[in-house]
């Protein structure tokens with residue numbers, strides 16, 4: 001699946017201004033995961049459509065019948081399905097429901113004799129067939145099929161169960177027929193509906209999201225990834241609408257039951273997994289082109305296509321597809337590649353084979369509204385999904401416990417694909433900020449988990465959904481990037497290609513990939529200290545990562561499990577004792593050295609012993625998944641290089657030094673003052689990555705100190721640091737008239753303006769106010785899309801009701817989701833408590849703020865230092881209302897709880913939080929249960945951190961400000 005969390009991953013902007021540090025990152029990630037999870041909550045709708053002869057229920061010991069197990073038995077193997085679905089896009093006024101009806105026939109082969117048929121089915125009502133049963137069975141090849149003895153729906157495990165009065169025979173083929181009805185709900189899972197307004201008319205789209213376990217909500221199927229089959233799909237739909245599915249379509253007009261409708265028959269699919277199916281009926285428009293015989297189409301709402309918002313995606317898809325064909329050495333196996341932007345979509349995107357679905361903001365680009373970060377998000381998501389067409393779709397993992405390999409792989413090569421589409425961007429470097437540093441924050445907790453899970457631990461849909469997390473995506477991407485680096489890209493792709501060739505149209509596990517990479521290693525004589533499997537197992541089978549300490553006075557290199565909270569207790573043992581086989585790329589005083597390996601707790605490497613002015617820098621370009629610490633002497637020399645000649649250190653490593661130092665300080669391995677000193681050279685830094693790294697880490701300082709006496713001196717320091725950057729951009733853009741050419745420069749311009757305005761640089765504030773006023777007066781927006789989030793936010797913060805109302809009306813009238821999102825964020829920046837309170841009220845009125853945006857809006861408000869306590873009071877006061885009205889669905893309680901308590905760092909707040917937990921024990925916290933405890937734990941940690949660091953930090957900022965004339 002695409003990353004829903006690309007929303008927050010979209011580099012910079014929101015994160016910078018809102019002040020979303022590492023913690024906010026975790027929170028942002030959890031939004032998506034809990035949305036994912038919400039999809040898999042146990043049934044709410046009754047699904048019992050004519051139960052017949054249910055077996056007697058034993059209430060004592062838990063039954064161990066096959067239908068009580070979550071995994072299918074191996075006795076039946078599907079060959080192909082013929083499925084016809086008819087979604088009704090009009091509400092039935094009697095029942096109030098939107099429904100779909102369907103018929104399905106599945107041909108399966110009996111692999112082991114059995115008298116039981118289990119097939120997945122969830123929330124479907126069946127029309128009774130022969131002898132009052134929910135399905136009927138026929139056999140092929142002359143023999144008579146046994147008759148059905150009893151049939152029922154097993155809700156918990158989501159099966160249609162058929163008990164037969166005789167055995168199905170090994171190697172014989174059978175047909176199972178069903179007629180069923182399902183609800184086309186607005187629940188974003190299975191076959192569901194999405195609604196939007198066009199020219200004042202409400203429109204309905206029927207669409208699907210099957211991954212991981214919702215195909216069974218559209219039709220009865222063997223819904224496991226290894227149960228690959230061929231699908232013959234037919235959709236019945238109203239005249240004037242378009243039906244799409246995985247295969248190429250062919251439409252006929254027919255009359256069914258007195259309705260003039262269209263029947264669209266699709267070419268049979270390749271042999272594929274159920275979770276990759278898609279069915280869509282809409283009245284969308286499309287644009288298309290053809291590349292080497294493959295038809296490429298982009299579908300979206302008609303006005304969006306008319307406005308050219310699909311053009312960017314269309315232009316980039318062909319080249320990216322071609323890139324992956326070369327990369328995998330395997331041609332795209334389908335005749336067409338459709339991509340469609342949906343108004344309501346839970347994840348970022350979904351790699352359905354031949355029909356990829358996206359959120360609108362992940363596919364539609366508009367020159368006048370989209371920023372370069374919006375554009376990057378589109379290019380990388382397209383690359384991510386196209387990468388899955390082979391890795392995931394052509395070769396599929398055997399079971400969900402290996403999900404990390406599927407998602408980690410796509411999350412790594414999406415950068416390669418995006419680089420192909422936009423070679424000028426240097427987008428590959430950004431994996432360090434967006435994935436490596438980001439997931440370090442999560443993986444440094446004692447409560448993290450290994451990449452790989454045991455198959456038996458991943459059974460229930462909820463357990464499967466839980467795997468769609470930062471560890472699977474970002475850590476997966478990080479360790480695969482490390483692997484590709486130490487093997488070299490050539491050896492990595494060699495193994496990858498034979499792996500894909502061997503398992504095409506089938507299933508594999510991660511050990512199969514290791515075997516193929518090992519073959520490539522052996523064939524090329526690549527020098528690695530252990531087998532691919534031995535090296536990678538240390539990264540895959542245990543959680544966390546090491547901090548590698550390089551002692552340049554002794555030459556001793558050692559490793560230790562890095563824990564953000566040194567007092568936390570690791571209760572899960574590891575067979576590797578929390579030691580890793582670590583590839584060490586390093587440089588000594590501007591010269592790259594031959595790479596080394598750290599295989600045990602420590603090793604002495606004489607070349608790393610340096611003296612005089614020499615320095616050592618390890619983990620060049622952060623290709624390794626670990627943090628680095630040094631002896632004090634080497635830290636001092638590195639700080640010296642930063643202050644005198646920072647370009648001697650590669651730009652990615654400048655970002656690394658800042659991020660490692662701040663995190664080592666959080667873990668009490670080095671002092672907070674040493675971490676702060678890595679930011680001193682920033683007044684000479686012009687590059688985006690180090691700035692972004694610093695801004696991200698300083699956000700924690702803002703959260704902890706923006707209500708205390710540290711705030712003033714901190715603001716003085718940071719203003720002084722950012723002013724040269726602000727001035728640099730002013731001249732680079734000829735007094736803000738032009739857009740910087742470089743992609744990274746465009747990002748850093750946002751940092752310059754955000755931080756300058758945030759730290760109160762008058763010139764910056766005047767600039768943003770002037771732009772915003774011009775917009776209000778002329779109704780023509782002069783603000784470049786790259787700068788809109790930050791400019792809107794700063795102008796609304798500086799302004800009053802007039803500015804706010806203007807932005808609100810722009811928000812309500814925005815015709816593109818990308819612009820509406822920027823405004824919705826900025827509206828939370830006002831300093832007027834009454835406006836913030838009113839905005840909070842709006843979040844619970846779906847006519848004002850869409851349900852899917854309620855949580856993030858409340859969290860934006862809480863991120864505003866003035867909105868913090870208002871949002872907390874609001875959430876506390878309405879908890880039971882929020883909980884009952886928004887329970888389930890996509891409302892993320894964990895995001896909400898974490899978000900509104902992020903700044904908590906006093907005893908008083910801790911007491912309030914505990915009280916809140918107690919007061920609402922009866923109502924409950926749903927998906928926010930863990931978040932309440934995490935918030936309490938985090939508040940305690942913050943109180944401790946402030947007690948230990950406040951004075952030092954205050955002294956340092958003061959001392960720095962008093963000696964403006966720094967040594968350099």
Ligand SMILES: *[C@@H]1O[C@H](CO)[C@@H](O)[C@H](O)[C@H]1NC(C)=O
Pocket residue numbers: 092093094095
């Ligand atoms: C609405 O649902 C009722 C009850 O299922 C059914 O009898 C009726 O035919 C439906 N109406 C339409 C217009 O489909």
Ligand SMILES: *[C@@H]1O[C@H](CO)[C@@H](O)[C@H](O)[C@H]1NC(C)=O
Pocket residue numbers: 080081082105106107175232
């Ligand atoms: C499905 O449809 C195809 C094409 O019409 C047909 O050849 C096949 O026998 C059907 N299979 C089943 C199980 O009905």
Ligand SMILES: *[C@@H]1O[C@H](CO)[C@@H](O)[C@H](O)[C@H]1NC(C)=O
Pocket residue numbers: 046047048049097099124125181182183184
């Ligand atoms: C399925 O049956 C249940 C119980 O009769 C009913 O409440 C529900 O509305 C039905 N669903 C559909 C889509 O018809």
Ligand SMILES: [Zn+2]
Pocket residue numbers: 001002003351384388406407410
């Ligand atoms: Zn994916």
